[in-house]
Amino acid sequence: MNLELVIPYLPVIIAAMLVSPALAIQGAFITQQGQANWMLAISQLCITGHLLGKVFVPQEYFLLEFLVVILFYWIGHYFSKRHQLDDIGLLSIFISFMAINYQLISFIPILESHLTSTLYGDIATLSNQDAYFLSVLAFTYLVLNLKFLSIRLRSLIDLIHYQVETSNLKTVLLNTFIHAFLVFSLLKLGFLFVLAFLLLPSQFLRNSSKSLNSFLLGGVIISILSSSLGLLGSLNWTRLSTMPTQISILLLLGLTIKAYSWVSKKIPKRL
Amino acid sequence: MNNDTLFITNSLTIGIGYFTNQIPQFEMKKGEFIHLKGKNGSGKTTFVKTILNEIHPVEGSIKHGIDLNDITYIKQESFKKILLPINVEEWLKIYNAIELGKTLLPNRILSQTFKSLSGGEKQKLSIISKIQSTRSLLILDEPFNHIDTSSRLEIMSFLSSLLNKAMLSGILIISHHDFDGVRVIEI
Numbered sequence: 001m002n003l004e005l006v007i008p009y010l011p012v013i014i015a016a017m018l019v020s021p022a023l024a025i026q027g028a029f030i031t032q033q034g035q036a037n038w039m040l041a042i043s044q045l046c047i048t049g050h051l052l053g054k055v056f057v058p059q060e061y062f063l064l065e066f067l068v069v070i071l072f073y074w075i076g077h078y079f080s081k082r083h084q085l086d087d088i089g090l091l092s093i094f095i096s097f098m099a100i101n102y103q104l105i106s107f108i109p110i111l112e113s114h115l116t117s118t119l120y121g122d123i124a125t126l127s128n129q130d131a132y133f134l135s136v137l138a139f140t141y142l143v144l145n146l147k148f149l150s151i152r153l154r155s156l157i158d159l160i161h162y163q164v165e166t167s168n169l170k171t172v173l174l175n176t177f178i179h180a181f182l183v184f185s186l187l188k189l190g191f192l193f194v195l196a197f198l199l200l201p202s203q204f205l206r207n208s209s210k211s212l213n214s215f216l217l218g219g220v221i222i223s224i225l226s227s228s229l230g231l232l233g234s235l236n237w238t239r240l241s242t243m244p245t246q247i248s249i250l251l252l253l254g255l256t257i258k259a260y261s262w263v264s265k266k267i268p269k270r271l
Numbered sequence: 272m273n274n275d276t277l278f279i280t281n282s283l284t285i286g287i288g289y290f291t292n293q294i295p296q297f298e299m300k301k302g303e304f305i306h307l308k309g310k311n312g313s314g315k316t317t318f319v320k321t322i323l324n325e326i327h328p329v330e331g332s333i334k335h336g337i338d339l340n341d342i343t344y345i346k347q348e349s350f351k352k353i354l355l356p357i358n359v360e361e362w363l364k365i366y367n368a369i370e371l372g373k374t375l376l377p378n379r380i381l382s383q384t385f386k387s388l389s390g391g392e393k394q395k396l397s398i399i400s401k402i403q404s405t406r407s408l409l410i411l412d413e414p415f416n417h418i419d420t421s422s423r424l425e426i427m428s429f430l431s432s433l434l435n436k437a438m439l440s441g442i443l444i445i446s447h448h449d450f451d452g453v454r455v456i457e458i
Contacts, residue, residue, distance in 0.1 A: 032355050153357075154365045161349045161397060209356040210384060 005235055009124065011131035013231055016123050016246075018138035019185060020197045020227035024219035025145055026178065027198035031206065032156055036199055037090040038080060043191050044097035045076040046183055047118045051104050051111050066184070073183050121190020123231060124242040130188050137181045144174060153212075196247045197223055204254030208261035218257065226250035272336055275301040277408050277441045278322060282331035285314050285321045291329050294318060294458055299408075304434055304442045306450055309458040315445045318458060319344060319410055322443075337408055337440065343401040347412040347445075350393050356384045359396060366400035375399055375429075391422030395429060402433065406440045415448055423448065 006013070030039055049072030053065035080090060105112050126134070145152070148170070155171055186194050201219035209215035230246025272279055279298040284291055292314040299305055309315045320326040324339055357365075360381045363372035373381070376399065380392055388396065394414050401407060409430075415423045427450060433439050444453075 028355060032353075034352075034354075150365050157353070157362075157365065160346075160352045162343060162345060162401065206354060206356055210358065210382070212355055212357040212361045215356045 002236070006232065009231070009235060011128045011135070012123055012126050013228060015126065015131040015135045015138070016227040016231050017224050018135050018142065019189065020223035020246075021220040022138040022141040022145075022181070023185065023194060023197035024201040024223040025216060026141070026182065027200075027202045028206075028216060028219065029152065029156060030198055031202040032160070037087045037094070038085075039195065039198060041080065041085075041090040041093040041097070042073060042076045043186055043195065044094050044101065045072045046186055047101050047115065047191065048072055048097050048104070050118055050187055051101060051114060054111060054114050055104075055108060066187075069183055069187060070180070073179060077179075117190065118187060119191045120243060121188065121193055122242050123189055123193065123227070123246075124234060126188060134185065134188060137184060141178065141181050144177070148174060190243065193243050193246070196250060197227070200247075200250050200254055204257055208257055222250060222253040222257070226253055272334055273300070274336070276334075276336035277301060277303070278333050278335045278337065280331070280333055283321070283328055283333060284330040285317050285326070286329040287314075287317050287326060290314065290317070292317075292458060294331075295456065297456055299441055299443065301440050302434065302437075304431065304453050305444070306453045306455045307443060307445045307458065308447070308455055313458050315458060316347065316412055319412060319443075319445065322410070341407045341440070342410060343407045344410045345394075345397050345401075345412065345414065348416060350385075350390070350397075353385050356386065358382055358384050359388070362396060362400065368400050368402075371402070372396070372399050389422065390418040391426055394418070394426050398430070398433070402438050406437065408441045408443065409439050410443045410445075412445045413447070414444065415446055 030036060046069050049069040050065075052072075053068035057065040057068060076093070079085075080093075083089070085093070101115055105115055151171070152174070182194070201223055202215075204222070205215050205218045209218060226249035227246050230249050231242055233249075234240040234242040234245050277299045280294050280296055282296070283294040285294055286292065290312075307315055307318070317326060321328055322333055323342060323344055358381070359372070359376065360369070362385060363369045363381075376392070376395060380388060385393065385396070394411075398409065398411075401409070414426065418426070430439075430442055430444075434442055444450075
């Protein structure tokens with residue numbers, strides 16, 4: 001591998017190695033809350049907000065543009081919670097807003113590149129400034145999780161199992177930060193990357209792990225490996241697209257773990 | 272209301288949407304084990320949610336002699352919603368109940384994931400997690416669904432022992448099964 005080729009991409013490589021494990025950990029919470037379809041619906045709403053922001057907010061007011069997206073995120077969040085939308089309701093929102101997004105392109109063709117980047121974003125094309133900002137967000141997320149993982153898990157189990165919503169200022173602030181992190185990742189890294197790293201590690205590991213620690217650690221390891229190897233691979237072999245390569249490696253690692261877990265469960269029975 | 276009253280109903284009518292039901296006047300005292308019985312749709316869970324102040328009474332009231340935070344409600348059929356591969360030791364650590372758990376649960380299950388536990392073991396773990404600090408009122412909603420008779424009897428004796436040791440201030444159990452030696456309230 002040509003190191004000279006890699007050095008300019010260091011900020012992006014660091015971002016990939018921090019964002020992907022953060023998404024994998026958050027994915028564990030999303031899986032436990034059965035929020036995969038919620039995430040699909042919210043993502044499409046955010047993309048609508050992003051496209052409308054591009055139309056109505058001047059380019060130099062990036063923060064305002066981000067606030068438009070956050071507004072759409074909160075509308076979706078509030079609406080789905082208030083009406084206790086089930087999977088069909090959430091998937092209906094997903095489909096409706098996907099159609100609305102495409103409709104927007106037919107009216108304003110200039111939005112097409114923005115839609116493509118929010119759907120199939122490519123981490124390799126991230127600006128250094130965005131890469132640093134995402135790295136800081138992801139690093140903060142990981143540190144906060146190390147500190148508050150127990151509290152987050154307790155409040156999650158309480159909600160599912162004991163019907164007690166343990167909400168206080170700390171958890172509200174933490175959740176707000178997580179929402180902002182997810183929205184920013186979605187805008188900069190794309191729908192497919194974010195959803196893949198949120199859902200796939202949990203899907204592959206939740207039935208193969210014997211403890212929560214090994215489940216989370218496994219998710220962190222396979223997401224770091226796949227995001228960084230996929231990125232380096234696509235830098236070295238230019239015919240490879242970054243994001244599909246990253247997801248393919250994630251799939252490969254996940255399937256290997258699944259196969260190993262299946263074999264190790266079968267072998268003792270045969271002996 | 273006496274000092275040992277956990278809660279008392281007063282001309283209470285519960286309801287949600289178009290459904291309403293009048294609840295017989297009764298008082299639950301500290302140390303009591305009550306079995307709440309009723310037909311399907313009679314509003315047993317609605318009554319519990321009224322006790323928890325999640326639903327307002329249609330008429331009448333419930334007076335509490337216990338802080339609402341000291342009521343532990345274990346939901347019906349919530350076990351299958353735990354999807355994470357959390358093991359028993361990790362679960363107990365989250366609830367700062369590791370010592371009590373090691374005393375009350377068999378050692379062999381500590382490294383097992385929650386999902387792999389039997390229905391009875393899941394119930395015990397859920398109860399233990401919530402009893403270590405406060406002498407709470409425990410409310411169990413249909414805890415014996417999909418649990419065999421021997422496990423049911425084992426959990427009932429486990430619950431009685433917790434009550435006798437004053438680790439709980441009272442137990443209210445919603446179930447369609449019949450139990451011996453427990454006060455029955457029919458709604």
